[in-house]
Amino acid sequence: MAPVLALVGATGAVGTVMIDIINGRETVPWGEIRLIASARSAGKKITVRGEELTVVALSPEAFDGVDIAMFDVPDEISAEWAPIAASRGAVAVDNSGAFRMDDEVPLVVPEVNADKVTSRPKGIIANPNCTTLSMMAALGALHREFELKELVVASYQAVSGAGKEGVDRLYAELEAVAGKGLGVRAGDVREALEAAGLPIADSPFPAALAFNVVPSAGSYKGDGWYSEELKVRNESRKILGIPDLKVSATCVRVPVVTTHSLAVHATFAREVTVEAAHKVFEAQPTVVLVDDPENGVFPTPADVVGGDPTYVGRVRQALDFPNTLDFFVCGDNLRKGAALNTYEIAEQLAPEFS
Amino acid sequence: MAPVLALVGATGAVGTVMIDIINGRETVPWGEIRLIASARSAGKKITVRGEELTVVALSPEAFDGVDIAMFDVPDEISAEWAPIAASRGAVAVDNSGAFRMDDEVPLVVPEVNADKVTSRPKGIIANPNCTTLSMMAALGALHREFELKELVVASYQAVSGAGKEGVDRLYAELEAVAGKGLGVRAGDVREALEAAGLPIADSPFPAALAFNVVPSAGSYKGDGWYSEELKVRNESRKILGIPDLKVSATCVRVPVVTTHSLAVHATFAREVTVEAAHKVFEAQPTVVLVDDPENGVFPTPADVVGGDPTYVGRVRQALDFPNTLDFFVCGDNLRKGAALNTYEIAEQLAPEFS
Numbered sequence: 001m002a003p004v005l006a007l008v009g010a011t012g013a014v015g016t017v018m019i020d021i022i023n024g025r026e027t028v029p030w031g032e033i034r035l036i037a038s039a040r041s042a043g044k045k046i047t048v049r050g051e052e053l054t055v056v057a058l059s060p061e062a063f064d065g066v067d068i069a070m071f072d073v074p075d076e077i078s079a080e081w082a083p084i085a086a087s088r089g090a091v092a093v094d095n096s097g098a099f100r101m102d103d104e105v106p107l108v109v110p111e112v113n114a115d116k117v118t119s120r121p122k123g124i125i126a127n128p129n130c131t132t133l134s135m136m137a138a139l140g141a142l143h144r145e146f147e148l149k150e151l152v153v154a155s156y157q158a159v160s161g162a163g164k165e166g167v168d169r170l171y172a173e174l175e176a177v178a179g180k181g182l183g184v185r186a187g188d189v190r191e192a193l194e195a196a197g198l199p200i201a202d203s204p205f206p207a208a209l210a211f212n213v214v215p216s217a218g219s220y221k222g223d224g225w226y227s228e229e230l231k232v233r234n235e236s237r238k239i240l241g242i243p244d245l246k247v248s249a250t251c252v253r254v255p256v257v258t259t260h261s262l263a264v265h266a267t268f269a270r271e272v273t274v275e276a277a278h279k280v281f282e283a284q285p286t287v288v289l290v291d292d293p294e295n296g297v298f299p300t301p302a303d304v305v306g307g308d309p310t311y312v313g314r315v316r317q318a319l320d321f322p323n324t325l326d327f328f329v330c331g332d333n334l335r336k337g338a339a340l341n342t343y344e345i346a347e348q349l350a351p352e353f354s
Numbered sequence: 355m356a357p358v359l360a361l362v363g364a365t366g367a368v369g370t371v372m373i374d375i376i377n378g379r380e381t382v383p384w385g386e387i388r389l390i391a392s393a394r395s396a397g398k399k400i401t402v403r404g405e406e407l408t409v410v411a412l413s414p415e416a417f418d419g420v421d422i423a424m425f426d427v428p429d430e431i432s433a434e435w436a437p438i439a440a441s442r443g444a445v446a447v448d449n450s451g452a453f454r455m456d457d458e459v460p461l462v463v464p465e466v467n468a469d470k471v472t473s474r475p476k477g478i479i480a481n482p483n484c485t486t487l488s489m490m491a492a493l494g495a496l497h498r499e500f501e502l503k504e505l506v507v508a509s510y511q512a513v514s515g516a517g518k519e520g521v522d523r524l525y526a527e528l529e530a531v532a533g534k535g536l537g538v539r540a541g542d543v544r545e546a547l548e549a550a551g552l553p554i555a556d557s558p559f560p561a562a563l564a565f566n567v568v569p570s571a572g573s574y575k576g577d578g579w580y581s582e583e584l585k586v587r588n589e590s591r592k593i594l595g596i597p598d599l600k601v602s603a604t605c606v607r608v609p610v611v612t613t614h615s616l617a618v619h620a621t622f623a624r625e626v627t628v629e630a631a632h633k634v635f636e637a638q639p640t641v642v643l644v645d646d647p648e649n650g651v652f653p654t655p656a657d658v659v660g661g662d663p664t665y666v667g668r669v670r671q672a673l674d675f676p677n678t679l680d681f682f683v684c685g686d687n688l689r690k691g692a693a694l695n696t697y698e699i700a701e702q703l704a705p706e707f708s
Contacts, residue, residue: 150675154508154617156567156606171535178532181525183611189656211611212656213510215668215682220648224628224670224680233673246674250617250682252510255609257537257565263508263604265619274578294574302543302566314569316578319587320600321504326578328569328604 002031003353004065005346006090008081009072010035010055011044013164014095018072018339019048029350036062036069063088067353068346071095072339086123093345095127095338097227100235102126107238109133110344111286112140117348125345130337131155131217131228131251132235134260135329137310137336141284142277143240146268146323150246153232156254156261157217158301161333162204167257169203172196173210174255183211209255217251226251259301260333267324274315277325281312286336291315299330308335356385357707358419359700360444362435363426364389364409365398367518368449372426372693373402383704390416390423417442421707422700425449426693440477447699449481449692451581454589456480461592463487464698465640466494471702479699484691485509485571485582485605486589488614489683491664491690495638496631497594500622500677504600507586510608510615511571512655515687516558521611523557526550527564528609537565563609571605580605613655614687621678628669631679635666640690645669653684662689 007022009015015037022028033048035055042057056062058081063069069085071078071094078096085092099105099122106116107126117125128136139148159166176196182188189208190200200207207214218227233247281289290299291313299311311330318324331337361376363369369391376382387402389409396411410416412435417423423439425432425448432450439446453459453476460470461480471479482490493502513520530550536542543562544554554561561568572581587601635643644653645667653665665684672678685691 152506152619154604156510156608171533174528174532178528179525183656183659185660186656186658206650207654208656210656211609212654213608213610213615214654215615215617215652216647216650220650222648224645224647224668225673226647248619248672248675248678248680250508250619250668250680252615252617252682254510254567255565256567261567261569261606263569263606263617265506265602265604291578293570293578293580294576296560296570296574298569300561300566300568302537302540302562302564304540305537306539314578314604318602319579321602324602326602326604328606 002029003067003350004032004034005030006034006036006063006066006069008036008058008069010046011037011041012072013160014072014334014338017334018070018343019046021335021339021343023049029347029354034066060084060088063090066090068093068349070342070346072342082124083122091120091349092124093127093342094124095342097129097231099124100126100128101238107235108345109136109140109239109341110348111137111284112239113241114348117345127338127342127345128235128239129228129231130161130333131157131260132232132239133337133341134310134331134333135262135264136239137284137286138281138312138329139266140240141280141287142266142268145280146270146272148240148242148245148266149269150267151236152265153249154263155249155251156256157251158256158258158260158333159209159253160258161260165204169205170209170255170257172198173208177210205253209253212255214253215250217253256301258332258334259305259330260337261301261328261330263328265318265324265326267321269323271323272325274317277315286310287312289313298328301330304330305332307332308340310336356383357421357704358386358388359384360388360390360417360420360423362390362412362423364400365391365395366426367514368426368688368692371688372424372697373400375689375693375697377403383701383708388416388420414438414442417444420444422447422703424696424700426696436478437476445474445703446478447481447696448478449696451483451585453478454480454482455592461589462699463490463494463593463695464702465491465638466593467595468702471699481692481696481699482589482593483582483585484515484687485511485614486586486593487691487695488664488685488687489616489618490593491638491640492635492666492683493620494594495634495641496620496622499634500624500626502594502596502599502620503623504621505590506619507603508617509603509605510610511605512610512612512614512687513563513607514612515571515614519558523559524563524609524611526552527562531564559607563607566609568607569604571607610655612686612688613659613684614691615655615682615684617682619672619678619680621675623677625677626679628671631669640664641666643667652682655684658684659686661686662694664690
């Protein structure tokens, strides 16, 4: 019998992209697809592959008969409900931060460590955070060839990483400031937002995003670090299987709707050239090389948003650091950075239940 | 007699900020202030410290009697005219890229290497590029205390780095896209700009800036590097007096009007703690520490634009790299990044001519 797939959080920002992805697949291995969301969204109708499905409320019984349950919900909902789904016999593929660093939960990027899915003592597999995921296909491919040792990363993160609320906020801010000649005096953007009924206190972000960049992502974790920066470090180590990988990350929110970008400075154990790196990227089906800087060709978020691959450009040998590449990478944080990677894990699991 | 100051490029983007700075000073050491610009702008009246001055056209004679001539003009104009000013007896303080790496021209940031102004065999002193300058007060202070060895930098550069044309372009782009729900599909921003009569081909930037970041600044210099990235390396080495400083920079344009930001990963010869770094920054009059991440306090460009100091926050010890700090720095690229530093050099020279 074909496996039963459940999608928990079907009506959220990532859930909506997940349904797009399922609808876009040529074929799917699923018998039934079950949409699960909060009681508030239950009863809503959503068309999936030509069939109108009714969203059901989250409950233990909702997982009965489910083989694979994908979770696109906040950490605390996953923390409570992924184990319930697992106890009902489903494999939970969780896109929250609740289980990523749990030793008994594999953290999987299929093109990097697909082999890890089989060992899942808790019946849970975790999907990495979107910032880490945005560079992982590229880094994993380089690591296989050159052995990664050190990573210094600065991010340019899209507002949709903070969900629909983040996107709505950026749109509202830009409408409020456009055409007013702002951004030239300290506080003028902040004042204009207040005047437009958009005080920073009501924003999901701690500062204006219009005409601004904000060096803060996630919650404060002590010693100067925000959670997103520590996730990049800890999740990269776990996914790549390099427990002593040296990592420093600075995570910065920028006024981009969707698609995270990262400036990556990566040092390897072995010699690496631009030519060799290009070959590695070209051989990786989920990486697209966009790298002709002489002709102004490089990836930018607005040019690649909505795509599945990881886009890589600006590849160059660091002038003063041996065995080191600098490059720029863009990945859609809602697709590969969230929904797509989760779905790819589910697809990989499907044959077990067929 | 009080020295005569000339401002070449008085009507440009940086020149305008320069006049603001001169007007904002409590006292100035100048006898005469002479405004010089292209023939097109000659005759224009500009009020400087309560006096209406008439802009004169650039000519060799315009420098007669001038002691210090500040140049805020494109590279090729400086390359031609700074030596002419010098041959007429003025010291040229040049904000272009024409002479920065010339061995016979000092490259000066007063709070870092003020002592270099006295040796100027060509009669020219160069002002660093705005990206390097935006972090130099902070790095110079740290270097004195801990001895800088390595620098990995990613920039978030404002559009005014590309002059008034860059600012006008960002404003026009945002007006064209605001309220349209764009940035969610590859190319939708580009298409909207084309539909609004703003094709990328007409932009000073090689891609959209609205809802985007662009990993390109300056001209292409080979081996994957753009000029701005090489300037950060070469100028940092020269200003700090560390010819073998290891530097990797990735320069990225962001939709911010004015104020460059940089994510800095700096490795020192000696042990460095956050507390020690805070002390160094607090002791540096031109640096303002904005660093209470637990309470969401850090510098952002829109919150500090228009200010003279270098704003530093997010200071933390790298977890895996010895003697290494990560921090985030914001500096107004038109003030300290251009006009202010040039003027500070001129102020430092004034007593020589009094």
